[in-house]
Amino acid sequence: MSPDLGKCSRSLLTCEKSNFLNEQSRHEVHVSRHCFNYKISLLLPECEVLPVRVENVIHNFSSYYLVRDLPVYKFLEEKWLATVVKKGSFYALSCKTRIDEDNVCALLPSGQLILSLDKDTYEHLGLEGRPSLYSHKKVMRYVVSVDLTNKSLVPGTKRYQQVLLCLKERVMLRSDFLLTTCHPGADKDGALHNLLSQYTYEECRPTLHSQTLKNLFCPSLHHSDLRGKGLSCTPNQFLEWLGAVNLNISCDNSAVSFLSTYMCPEPRAPVSQSVLCTVTGLIPPKDVCRLLKELRCYFAEPNFAAWVSLTVHGFVDCPVSWGAAEHGFFKGGENLYNFVCFKNQDYWLYKATGSEDACPP
Amino acid sequence: MEEKSASYERVVYKNPSEYHYMKIHLVLENADTSISAEEFKYLIISGLKDLYGEVGAAIPFDVLTFDQTALSAILRVFNSGLVKLWSALTLTGSYANKPCAFRVTQVSPFLLALSGNSREMEV
Numbered sequence: 103m104s105p106d107l108g109k110c111s112r113s114l115l116t117c118e119k120s121n122f123l124n125e126q127s128r129h130e131v132h133v134s135r136h137c138f139n140y141k142i143s144l145l146l147p148e149c150e151v152l153p154v155r156v157e158n159v160i161h162n163f164s165s166y167y168l169v170r171d172l173p174v175y176k177f178l179e180e181k182w183l184a185t186v187v188k189k190g191s192f193y194a195l196s197c198k199t200r201i202d203e204d205n206v207c208a209l210l211p212s213g214q215l216i217l218s219l220d221k222d223t224y225e226h227l228g229l230e231g232r233p234s235l236y237s238h239k240k241v242m243r244y245v246v247s248v249d250l251t252n253k254s255l256v257p258g259t260k261r262y263q264q265v266l267l268c269l270k271e272r273v274m275l276r277s278d279f280l281l282t283t284c285h286p287g288a289d290k291d292g293a294l295h296n297l298l299s300q301y302t303y304e305e306c307r308p309t310l311h312s313q314t315l316k317n318l319f320c321p322s323l324h325h326s327d328l329r330g331k332g333l334s335c336t337p338n339q340f341l342e343w344l345g346a347v348n349l350n351i352s353c354d355n356s357a358v359s360f361l362s363t364y365m366c367p368e369p370r371a372p373v374s375q376s377v378l379c380t381v382t383g384l385i386p387p388k389d390v391c392r393l394l395k396e397l398r399c400y401f402a403e404p405n406f407a408a409w410v411s412l413t414v415h416g417f418v419d420c421p422v423s424w425g426a427a428e429h430g431f432f433k434g435g436e437n438l439y440n441f442v443c444f445k446n447q448d449y450w451l452y453k454a455t456g457s458e459d460a461c462p463p
Numbered sequence: 464m465e466e467k468s469a470s471y472e473r474v475v476y477k478n479p480s481e482y483h484y485m486k487i488h489l490v491l492e493n494a495d496t497s498i499s500a501e502e503f504k505y506l507i508i509s510g511l512k513d514l515y516g517e518v519g520a521a522i523p524f525d526v527l528t529f530d531q532t533a534l535s536a537i538l539r540v541f542n543s544g545l546v547k548l549w550s551a552l553t554l555t556g557s558y559a560n561k562p563c564a565f566r567v568t569q570v571s572p573f574l575l576a577l578s579g580n581s582r583e584m585e586v
Contacts, residue, residue, distance in 0.1 A: 108543040113572040115479040119472040126471070140581040168586045197586060280586070306586065328472055338479045345484075345574030349537060351527045361500055362525040364539065382584065415579025434569060436576035454573050461475060 111432055111457035117337045118451040119328040122398055122443075129441070130391055132451060135463065136439060137210055138195050138420040139385040142393065143348055143413040146377040147320050148406040152312045156379075159389075159396045163308045166282035166384040167294075168197065170302040173276040174207050175269035177215060177250065180257045185293035187213050187250045191284045192294065193386060196277040201419040202431040205275060208421050211284055213251035217275070218421040218430075219244050227273045229265065236430040236458040245421065245428060280384045308383030319353055319366040320373045323409050325448040335367035337452055341440065343367055344411060347378060390414055394441060401445045413440045423459050430458025437462075480572040483545045484527075486580075487552060488535035490564045498558070500529040503536060507548075507565075510555035515547055522547055527574075535568075537577060545570075 120127045144156070176182060177194070186192055187209070194209040206218040217231070224231060224244035231246035254261045269275060283294065321343055323334045330336030335343070343366055346353055353366040390412075397410055416423055418435030429437055434456050442450040453462035489503065498506075504526045512520035524540040540548045552565040569580050 103547070107546040110478070110483060110542045110545060110572065112478055113480065115476040115573075117474045117476070119470075124471070140584065141579040143578065197584075200582070278586075329474060337474075337476070342480070342482075342574045345576070345578055346527070348575065348578035349528060351537065351574075361504060361529075362527050362539075364525055364527055413575065413579075415576070415581070417581040419581065434571040434576060436571050436573055438573070438576060438579065440575070454576070456571065456576075 113436075113457060114455050114459070114461050115337060115341075116453045116462045117328055119325075120449060120451070122447045122449055129394070129449065129451065132424070132439065132453070132463065133390050133394065133414075134387045135425045136387060136414065136416060136437075137193055137422065138208065138417045139387065139390060139414050140382065140417045141415040142381045142385060142390065143415075144377070144379040144393075144397075145344065145347060145411040145413075146379075146400070146407060147318075147373045147410070148375070149377045150314060150375050152377050152379050153400065156393070156396050156400070159393050160308070160310055160379075160381055162392075163381065163383070163389045164282050164386055165305050165307055166280055167298060168304050168306055169279045169281060169298055171276055172279045172301055173270070173274055174215075174217070175266055175274070177209055178255075178262070178266050178269065182297060183250060183257070186297065190251075192281060193284070193384070194279050194281045195384065195417060195420060197280045199277055199419060200431070201421060201429075201435065205277075206419055206421050207275065207277060207279075209250075210422070210426065212426075213249060214426060215248040215250055216421045216426065217246040217248075219246060223273055223275070227268050227275075229268045234430065235428050235460075236432070243430075247426070282384045282386050284386055284388055306383060308381045308385060310379065310381050312377060312379040315347070315376045315378055316374065318347070318373050318376050319370045320376070321367050322369040322371050323442060323444075325409075325444040325446060325450075328450055333369070335369070337450075339367035340442075341452060341454065344413060344440065348380075348413075385414075394443075397441075397443050398447065400443075407445075409442050409444050411440060411442050414438060423455060424453075424463050427460045427463075428458075429455075432457045478542075478572070481542060482539050482574075483542055483570060483572050484574045484577055485538045485540070485549070485567060486535070486569040486577050487538060487565050487567050488533060489558075490566060491534065491558060492562050496559070496561070497531070498534065499531070500526060500536075503529055503534075506555065506558055507538075507552065510551040511547065514551045514554055519547055519551065524548055537574075539574070542572075
């Protein structure tokens, strides 16, 4: 077998250490630039039930909408542009479309419409784009980016007519879409509802699941030791352990066990009870920010926890990860980040991506 | 005493994990067949042995979880063994003289990523 087959596609993990009270801390920027969040996972060691204040924040998360069979050109219609797109108040992502085999579409609050298209669709469509950054020998995928807030794209202009013609006449791109507003009050005048009422759609609530884990071994983390030089485990060991806890994997195997030799990394300490809470849906960054803010206050009340963890998973089939950076799917489409918050308002921020992603910001 | 807060620090790791994680499930012709975690691992080792001989059978991997009802599992394997394990899973075609197949649902160098796969979203 070729020795190259022993190598794996590249993955990246960035780790940052800072303090929430630091004026230059960019934690909110990082959260707000990761637009399409699929799942949030909270781990609160030394906690019996999910704190009421945290639960309230989660219950106030924005609803999202599943719209069936929505043609992409509808985003360009005058009323959509005026009432929704140009206000920059909502996110849309095509649903049940796989970025490694289908055409995928996303609309960012900045008004950028991003289409990740296979070669045939791209050639039929006739809109100018660029080859995917993650093409192999032959380019099989193209990315088209249209700024819907651009002045040249107002109804009546030549450019507008051309884009509309491409998306309506040449290739009628349509898909199920997930939509959400940037924050709960963004659709006060009901404009989005009015527009959606022409289509089959349903309003969905993020799904909350919470459980208490008993007698768990938790890695001991010291806020000053990000790299894991002795006071903490290494970043990779910590993320592996978090994965194990989320997937209900046993962490107390022996080194000679036939099935698994996985163990909780050192240094570690027994924790009698911990709360693991997950929320799934299309979760806008503003809601993640509010949850993070609440977690920071968690330490204001007396408790034994030295740290709490917040993990956010992005959609694997999203054409962007952070900001407008291209995202793809090779073996997996992982794009996730994790905050570890400490008592003294220090935090660690891990950002992980797979092979078809740029280095996280 | 309030501990001194940390100064800013940033590290970037390329290929941070020495492992890859695979979420797989086994499809059997007879859905009623019961199989234990040990038998499941042994079936995979047999597949490795058939394809790569004794050296292949010695490739270390862990069965981190096994769901006896769904016949699904999460495997952990060193990066260097991923291609061999994956190919052996693909070519495993029988269990107890009955046709079977392994389906690979998700592969990632981050175990945490396996807990948040948006392709499993039910809407």
